[in-house]
Amino acid sequence: MSYAFSANLGFLWKELPFLERIAAAKAAGFALVEFHDDAQRTDLDAVREALGGTPVVGINIRMGDTNGTAALAGKEDTARTDIGAAVTVARALGGAAVHVLSGRTDDPAGTQRLIARLDEAAGLAPDITFLVEPISPQAIPGYFLSTVEQAADILQQVGRENVKIMFDCFHVQRASGDVLARFHTHLPLIGHVQIAGGLTRAEPDRGELNYPFLLPAFQDAGYTGAFGCEYWPEGTVEEGLGWRDAFL
Structure with missing residues (x-):
């Protein structure tokens, strides 16, 4: 099997400025990258130059x-603005997907607000996931969306x-367990997979999650996307990449 790994620059090389993280990911052999919201605060021409064609x-x-x-009450216009800004950045950089964050609230009405924002976003940019x-x-603590089942119910309504x-995988294990069973159940709705050490959130070869078992099982089930590396390295990123090299 072959595996595509994406360096999550919201977690990896956090000690470096954003553009230098892109360079570090490329130097470490990552062919793909993913961001948090750093690109919205950075000159896009500079980001494109740093990427040099590396897919986002x-x-x-x-x-x-x-x-x-x-999902927050009174923040509807802010959410729309933030989604529009992220779409602009994603298109400028060739980004394939935009992660819409719900926010922290226990208001049950947050479900309908989140559904409305996702429906608007999907119509605004049908070319983006x-x-x-x-x-x-x-x-x-307090984040609105906490289980795969809750997310699946919202997507079915959207x-x-x-x-x-x-x-x-880290969050699914912490919130619910049965990672592979939940993956199988919800595979048609899954657009991206992220990995980190179970419980530790360190390198994927540390902690309770067995990725040499899980990643082949995900692909056997039909997943063909990249695996986002969103973990906190225990030392330098480069020192801990033995887990990736074992897959490659």
């Missing part, structure tokens, strides 16, 4: 202090082909 798997909308706003990510309470789930 996806970017986040503006995160801010609330980790997004798409919009992702929602269930984030475990252990990582971001009913758009270009709205998918970001399946982060």
